[in-house]
Amino acid sequence: MKTAIVTGATGFIGSRLALKLLKQGWIVHVLGRSKNSTSFETRIFHAIDDITGVPENRALFKNLFCHDVDICNPRLEMQNLIHSHHFDSETLLFHVAGDTRFNPPSPEMQHNINVSGPLNIIKAFHNHLSKVVHVSTAYVAGKRKGKILEGELDEGQEHRNNYEKSKLSAEVEVTKLCEQLQLPLCITRPSIIINDSVTGRSPTLTHFNALVYVVTRIQKHFKNDKNVNPSKEFRMPIDPTARPNLAPVNPIVDALIKVGTESTAPCKTYHLCHPHPQSNYEIVKLMAQAFGIQDFINLSFVYKFPEKFSYTEEMMLRSLKQYLPYLNEYCEFDVTNTRSIIPDYDSTFPVITPDYLDKVIYYQRHRQLRESHH
Ligand SMILES: NC(=O)c1ccc[n+]([C@@H]2O[C@H](COP(=O)([O-])OP(=O)(O)OC[C@H]3O[C@@H](n4cnc5c(N)ncnc54)[C@H](OP(=O)(O)O)[C@@H]3O)[C@@H](O)[C@H]2O)c1
DSSP: OOEEEEEOTTSHHHHHHHHHHHHTTOEEEEEEOOBTTBOHHHHHHHHHHHHHSSOOOGGGGGGEEEEEOOTTSOHHHHHHHHHHSOOOTTEEEEEOOOOOOSSOSOHHHHHIIIIIHHHHHHHHHGGGEEEEEEEOOGGGGTTOOEEEOTTOOOSSOOOSSHHHHHHHHHHHHHHHHHHHHTOOEEEEEEOEEEOOTTTOOOSSOOHHHHHHHHHHHHHHHHHTOSSOOOOSEEEEOSOTTOOOOEEEHHHHHHHHHHHHHOTTOOSOEEEEOOSSOOOHHHHHHHHHHHHTOTTTSEEEEOSSOOSOOOHHHHHHHHHHTTTHHHHSOOEEEOOHHHHHHOTTGGGGSOOOOHHHHHHHHHHHHHHHHHHHHO
């Protein structure tokens, strides 16, 4: 049986990757941590069950091995782990874990997780690994414009935040270490991951979940709240022609597995990005249509807000704050390497439709309701 180690399996991408590998018959070792007195194993089960909202068949978990390991502080724990389990020399490492906050309270801690974390894991396990699949981000490209090639990394670009910088350093350091250890390495660079294209689900605040949150609040205020005065004029500080690269999580997870398992996949970098992203204009119109608010508000696009903005706009700005810098996207991520090992890559990405957005809205609203009851 094929064996994989997956880090970050309590997270958005890692949980789906671990489940998919288990369903394909892999032995999966997941490394992560207990939190707030909930064991790591319980956290993994919750994360996996949340993927569809229905508990997975527990028989599937017979090949899942959970190891309580903080990737920043691993030395002793990992030594014990390696001695207590049989890892053959053909184990595939998917390093997915990361601190994804754009501006974390402690950049040093983020550096420790994003850069030292993968180095710790690779150093501890290298004798057992046949290959490393390192999950980076397409935004190591920072604020570059135009076509970004997969082979490019440090082109002297400016970055938007610490997250991007730490992911670039991680690519550099992981590459150096794997070269030193003569360990095959594939670097994967997803763009902005959004809700599953089949179910509309996602456990984290994606760009779309944030939009649903904003519009739901706007609708609520229009209908119920007498104390606020929302405006019917609704300006979005984005360029309607820009094309943010939003990629549903499911084709990304499939592509990650392909990069890991395809014997012909050379040790290169793979952009896991939407090959034909839709424009802001299309996305916002579809969103307005899905919400039935097209005639409800006057939607317009502005380059930048003037000093004064309405209550509605202020609310929108606050909710979308973390994604706004990524919505005016003037670059195109080349996917030549990815297409070379996944010939049908482009067809795995559906276009965004009102039907998909309906599912996102349904899921996000129920999540908000659940959270407000807790
Ligand atoms: N989501 C995106 O839009 C996107 C786009 C491009 C690239 N990526 C990359 O994809 C990877 C996964 O992203 P995601 O969206 O799935 O993130 P996520 O949902 O925030 O999950 C992050 C995972 O990393 C784990 N982790 C963080 N610090 C750790 C530590 N010290 N020890 C052990 N585990 C630790 C977390 O564990 P806990 O649950 O214990 O915190 C969690 O399982 C990241 O490397 C990110 O840079 C994500």
